[in-house]
Amino acid sequence: MKKIVAPVSVVIIIGAIGLVVYNIKASLGTSYDKASYPYVCKDCKAVFDVQDFRKPGAYKMPKGAPSDSVATCLKCNKGWALPVTRCEQCGTQHVLYLISDCRCPKCFPEAAAAAKKAGVDTIFKKPG
Ligand SMILES: [Zn+2]
Ligand SMILES: [Zn+2]
Structure with a gap:
């Protein structure tokens, strides 16, 4: 046994x-x-989820994009859809790649100043 x-x-x-x-x-x-986080088109302001770009054939990297995290907008088909990240320190959702400084604009005044200088707002606002 x-x-x-x-x-x-x-x-x-x-x-x-x-x-x-x-x-x-x-x-x-x-x-x-x-993983689920928003993407926002910097041209038409359409908001997507990262999963929308994982569907077959949905993801296209725009010409001249600084990163393969940038996708061609699924709505206007020409704008850059940029990933939105959440700051681990303060929880602010901010858009990456709008300016070269991708740090949180609330925690890093330099990043906020750079955005202001470029005339953009990197803080993500939920539509509606
Ligand atoms: Zn668009
Ligand atoms: Zn922060």
């Missing part, structure tokens, strides 16, 4: 470890795939 019981429990333990590793990998993958 003992000869049979030992290998079975080893198999169960290995199986359990494998399942845990698989679950960790799956949850990491899920958090990336299901």
Whole structure:
């Protein structure tokens, strides 16, 4: 009896470890795939979700874009849709790549000054 019981429990333990590793990998993958944050078109101001650009054929990188995080707007099809990020310090949602200084305009007065100088507002306002 003992000869049979030992290998079975080893198999169960290995199986359990494998399942845990698989679950960790799956949850990491899920958090990336299901990440949700806004994108805003700097031309027509349309707001999208990052998931809208993950649909097949939806994402096009605009010519001259500073990053592949910038996408061609799905509405006007020419403006740059820019990702919106949330400041970890103060929670302000601000638009990336509008100016070269992508830091939070509330935490970094230099970033706010640079935006003002460029005549843009990098703070994201939810439409409506
Ligand atoms: Zn647009
Ligand atoms: Zn901040």
